[in-house]
Amino acid sequence: MEALARRVRRAVGRSCPPYLVSQADDIAQEVLLQLLRKLDRTEGKTGFSSMYLLKAAHGVTVDEIRRRSRRREQTGMEDEMLRNQSSAADPERSALSRSLGREIRRCLETMVPPRREAVTLHLLGCAVPEVATRLRCSEKSADNRLYRGMKNLRDCLTGKGLRP
Amino acid sequence: MKAFADEDVARLREALSEEEPWCAPGGCPNKEELWESAAGELDPTENETIILHLARCSECSLVWRLAREMIAPDRIPSSSVTPTGHRRRWQSWRRVLVPAIAATMLIGVGLSTAWLLRKNAPSPPVFRRQQDGGKILPSPRTHEVPRTGCRLEWSAGPQGTRYDLIATDGALEILSTVKGLTRPEYDLPPEMIPISTTEVFWRVTAHLPDGRTISSDTFTTMIDDAAPAQE
Numbered sequence: 081m082e083a084l085a086r087r088v089r090r091a092v093g094r095s096c097p098p099y100l101v102s103q104a105d106d107i108a109q110e111v112l113l114q115l116l117r118k119l120d121r122t123e124g125k126t127g128f129s130s131m132y133l134l135k136a137a138h139g140v141t142v143d144e145i146r147r148r149s150r151r152r153e154q155t156g157m158e159d160e161m162l163r164n165q166s167s168a169a170d171p172e173r174s175a176l177s178r179s180l181g182r183e184i185r186r187c188l189e190t191m192v193p194p195r196r197e198a199v200t201l202h203l204l205g206c207a208v209p210e211v212a213t214r215l216r217c218s219e220k221s222a223d224n225r226l227y228r229g230m231k232n233l234r235d236c237l238t239g240k241g242l243r244p
Numbered sequence: 245m246k247a248f249a250d251e252d253v254a255r256l257r258e259a260l261s262e263e264e265p266w267c268a269p270g271g272c273p274n275k276e277e278l279w280e281s282a283a284g285e286l287d288p289t290e291n292e293t294i295i296l297h298l299a300r301c302s303e304c305s306l307v308w309r310l311a312r313e314m315i316a317p318d319r320i321p322s323s324s325v326t327p328t329g330h331r332r333r334w335q336s337w338r339r340v341l342v343p344a345i346a347a348t349m350l351i352g353v354g355l356s357t358a359w360l361l362r363k364n365a366p367s368p369p370v371f372r373r374q375q376d377g378g379k380i381l382p383s384p385r386t387h388e389v390p391r392t393g394c395r396l397e398w399s400a401g402p403q404g405t406r407y408d409l410i411a412t413d414g415a416l417e418i419l420s421t422v423k424g425l426t427r428p429e430y431d432l433p434p435e436m437i438p439i440s441t442t443e444v445f446w447r448v449t450a451h452l453p454d455g456r457t458i459s460s461d462t463f464t465t466m467i468d469d470a471a472p473a474q475e
């Protein structure tokens with residue numbers, strides 16, 4: 081179970097916005113508790129495959145993240161929390177980053193789907209071989225789509241006066 | 245020449261991961277579908293639909309990234325997977341992913357190896373009796389079933405064996421528990437399978453006439469909404 085908690089902590093740390101990253105330990109604990117409760121109800125903690133547990137842990141993590149995001153919206157703590165979060169030591173930079181995120185998505189919308197898919201996967205963390213695997217195409221084709229797509233993205237962002 | 249330097253790509257990635265989670269208009273795929281996309285379990289068309297959605301939805305991007313990280317934090321699937329059909333592809337992924345995951349997990353050791361290996365084997369179910377107490381195996385027919393004919397079948401024990409069964413969805417929510425079945429099968433009523441559920445996980449405990457109790461691994465049955473109900 082400790083390995084599962086580590087995995088949740090790490091995934092949250094690597095995937096989530098700063099205000100959630102700073103709660104990664106807390107989220108991992110909560111996920112474990114909920115998972116154990118569910119396993120208790122299923123009358124046994126063994127016999128489930130690793131993939132099954134991992135998928136369940138993912139489901140519980142997503143629920144927990146959604147709950148925390150909702151609560152944050154409702155309590156209007158955004159500004160205060162952003163000021164206090166460790167990784168938002170530079171609030172101006174953080175705000176810029178988020179507006180860059182929005183503009184990247186607007187630029188993605190203007191691309192033809194094959195390039196949009198490749199660039200989206202790349203920006204979600206996939207290198208060329210993984211993009212190729214996920215899009216069921218050759219690495220050469222993935223590379224080509226990515227090259228053209230990233231060029232489109234650069235031109236689009238430049239047109240908006242933005243640089244990464 | 246590359247459109248962006250590596251550090252610029254890192255900056256773009258960071259910008260997307262720092263977004264507030266908000267859902268794109270027009271509805272989002274559920275978290276199971278996002279998991280399946282990240283795990284490479286979806287067929288190409290469904291997968292493309294999800295990826296195009298990720299392009300415009302920050303909340304689903306977050307859910308997808310989380311799944312990808314959790315499935316293979318250190319190991320990225322290689323491009324050597326050949327496109328020879330959905331099932332074989334998923335098995336290739338499983339071959340890559342499952343051992344990696346199993347190695348890092350402390351519980352859940354009941355990895356359904358027998359089931360993974362036999363999933364597509366047409367051989368009849370057997371209830372092997374060995375020194376370790378035998379093994380309950382699912383019928384190959386239960387690999388994929390229609391929602392309105394979700395019959396879970398497994399290998400029969402000796403005459404007089406009674407079976408308990410528990411079925412859950414992917415989030416470990418219990419769909420059904422039954423005790424004392426006299427036959428090695430159970431029809432899961434369609435009203436007990438939420439419409440969002442595409443996989444049913446189930447386990448059987450067999451109470452043998454000689455007093456021994458044997459628990460099975462966890463089996464997976466896919467719900468295929470397109471398939472006609474079996475008679």
Ligand SMILES: [Zn+2]
Pocket residue numbers: 267268271272273297301302303304305
């Ligand atoms: Zn979405």
